[in-house]
Amino acid sequence: MKELSVFQKSMTALLPETELRLDEPMAAHTSLRIGGGAEVMAFPKSNGELAQLLKVSALLGVKPVILGAGTNVLAPDEGMEGLVICLKDCFGGIDPLDTMDIRCGAGVTMSRLAVYAAGLGLSGLEFAHGIPGTVGGGVYMNAGAYGGELGTVCLGAEVMDSSGKVTYWDRERLRFSYRHSALQETDGILLSADFALRRDDPEAIRARMKALMEKRTASQPLTLPSAGSAFKRPQGGYAAALIDQAGLRGFRVGNAAISEKHAGFAVNLGGATAGEMKALLTAVSDRVYENSGIRLEPEIRIW
Numbered sequence: 001m002k003e004l005s006v007f008q009k010s011m012t013a014l015l016p017e018t019e020l021r022l023d024e025p026m027a028a029h030t031s032l033r034i035g036g037g038a039e040v041m042a043f044p045k046s047n048g049e050l051a052q053l054l055k056v057s058a059l060l061g062v063k064p065v066i067l068g069a070g071t072n073v074l075a076p077d078e079g080m081e082g083l084v085i086c087l088k089d090c091f092g093g094i095d096p097l098d099t100m101d102i103r104c105g106a107g108v109t110m111s112r113l114a115v116y117a118a119g120l121g122l123s124g125l126e127f128a129h130g131i132p133g134t135v136g137g138g139v140y141m142n143a144g145a146y147g148g149e150l151g152t153v154c155l156g157a158e159v160m161d162s163s164g165k166v167t168y169w170d171r172e173r174l175r176f177s178y179r180h181s182a183l184q185e186t187d188g189i190l191l192s193a194d195f196a197l198r199r200d201d202p203e204a205i206r207a208r209m210k211a212l213m214e215k216r217t218a219s220q221p222l223t224l225p226s227a228g229s230a231f232k233r234p235q236g237g238y239a240a241a242l243i244d245q246a247g248l249r250g251f252r253v254g255n256a257a258i259s260e261k262h263a264g265f266a267v268n269l270g271g272a273t274a275g276e277m278k279a280l281l282t283a284v285s286d287r288v289y290e291n292s293g294i295r296l297e298p299e300i301r302i303w
């Protein structure tokens with residue numbers, strides 16, 4: 001049996017109450033199904049437990065990395081040293097704030113939030129129904145689809161800083177723009193977010209959600225592991241169209257490939273490595289640049 005590292009021994013000794021998994025495969029926590037073991041993966045269940053984790057890891061000189069549902073992350077083959085804090089399913093809870101606003105925990109999936117809102121007859125999150133990440137990852141990325149973005153309905157969020165202090169960030173401070181929020185420039189951890197919605201007939205909301213889901217299923221390679229759109233939308237074009245025009249539909253590096261069904265998606269055909277996926281993204285970006293003069297930037301967060 002592999003001997004535990006000093007960090008693993010210290011964490012388990014100092015945090016006996018917290019759910020910690022050692023050498024936990026990142027591939028099991030990312031939608032690309034890629035990534036070696038995380039030295040320590042923690043699953044805190046409360047603000048207090050999360051603050052304690054931050055305190056102990058700072059004491060041990062380790063900067064943690066935050067993981068939601070792992071649907072926008074490419075994790076390294078060699079695994080991750082240090083601490084990964086997984087919030088999916090940990091920071092749950094959805095509560096109405098008043099008749100039209102909702103507070104939602106960071107670990108809740110966007111799909112669950114959209115279904116909950118529809119049940120209350122609250123419209124504004126239909127677009128988020130098919131986005132597989134958590135609310136934490138969604139606000140961090142300003143996730144969006146079919147003309148909607150979380151940033152347009154998000155009122156503000158509770159954020160914990162690295163010292164464990166919680167403050168409320170209003171939407172001005174969150175500075176949403178295309179696939180961006182101000183969280184990306186800090187080490188703040190989103191605990192919950194508030195959404196301002198509007199009244200509508202629950203059946204009409206559900207019908208819109210169903211129609212968008214059908215559109216998604218028809219156009220996206222949902223049966224293969226991916227992280228959604230591999231590249232951000234460039235100025236003056238669409239990544240998928242540019243990739244297609246460069247003749248790269250189906251292009252492969254090992255078992256990482258541009259989807260035959262949707263050229264904007266990079267998929268894992270089975271057993272792809274992070275190295276292959278990174279090489280694929282680089283080659284596609286270079287070939288699109290040669291073909292169109294437009295440089296594609298990955299939307300996937302490469303760890």
Ligand SMILES: Cc1cc2nc3c(=O)[nH]c(=O)nc-3n(C[C@H](O)[C@H](O)[C@H](O)COP(=O)(O)OP(=O)(O)OC[C@H]3O[C@@H](n4cnc5c(N)ncnc54)[C@H](O)[C@@H]3O)c2cc1C
Nearest residue numbers: 068069070071072133134136137138143144145190227228
């Ligand atoms: C099939 C498929 C379809 C997709 N379709 C869309 C789409 O239509 N539109 C779209 O925008 N995206 C789409 N995505 C991408 C992805 O779902 C979104 O980017 C989503 O917002 C990521 O959420 P997550 O919880 O999985 O975050 P993760 O992938 O776990 O993390 C993404 C980033 O957010 C950070 N993060 C996560 N949680 C927190 C938190 N609580 N506090 C601070 N930082 C945090 C992480 O550190 C990381 O940098 C798709 C992905 C897949 C696999």
